[in-house]
Amino acid sequence: MTSKVDSKEVGLVAGLNLFHFFLGTRDLHYGLWQDDLEVCIQNLPEAQKRYSDFLLSHIPAGVKRVLDVGCGAGGVATELLARGYEVEGVSPSPLLSEAAREQAGPAFKIHQGRFEDVSFADDEKFDLVMFSESFQYITLDTVLRDAALRLKPGGYLLICDFFKTNEKGRSVIGGGHPIDKFRAVLQASELEVLEDKDITALTAPNLDIVDQMGRELILPTFKLIGYAFGSNHPWLAKLIRWKYDRKFKKMHRKYLSGERNAQSFARFKVYRLLLLRMPEQ
């Protein structure tokens, strides 16, 4: 029996193809919008490069072997390899792994599967385990323990991702572990916090781009298709509208209502970079 394809994976690959075709970027993370960079889709590749540079600038001296968990299409791994690190990846998505090998080169070793499930030899240890916008996808109760198992004594964990704030109300933007729960799990671990930076203000503008795409590209395109289809096949269009009315309304609220923007992101999410360290033993 073939297993079901995860819709999040399909979304990531569709986004990858779209942005690669139009903008030449293969990164699957947010951009870092520093003050001098105008927030517009054309500047997304530069903002994403700044994110990668910012992330990699937090790798401590002496680190050689890196495990890139949730390596996406291999953008960060390629940067790491170019800087002389030995890198292995973890990826549950065969489609993204293929793209990662294409980008990072056939020598890039990928452990295929979810981080929760992949097995490593007991003595396979890394100087640093990295989660670049992949932390939110991995089971919170076990992720720090599993990452620590892959680290040499004194090794590091680098997490760059967003979390849910305690803000009341319903957010149309999904994703992120609850920050309080993460803090509790972190406190219960033996990891020492070396850096803990809030980059919400620099990452929130990505949502303004998503909002603009929804309003100026996706909504008019759907309206056009709906208009053409409705004129040519009025009964079928009525039937589809009736059958999928609730789904369409939900999608509209989630993606096209204008609520998916920087302001809402900054209210419901907090984007942090954390550098953690295992004790020397």
Ligand SMILES: C[S@@+](CC[C@H](N)C(=O)[O-])C[C@H]1O[C@@H](n2cnc3c(N)ncnc32)[C@H](O)[C@@H]1O
């Ligand atoms: C937003 S992308 C980030 C990709 C890449 N790290 C980057 O910075 O461009 C999220 C990544 O997490 C991966 N992922 C999702 N669930 C995972 C899991 N349980 N274990 C490992 N990786 C996972 C996805 O396949 C994807 O590669």
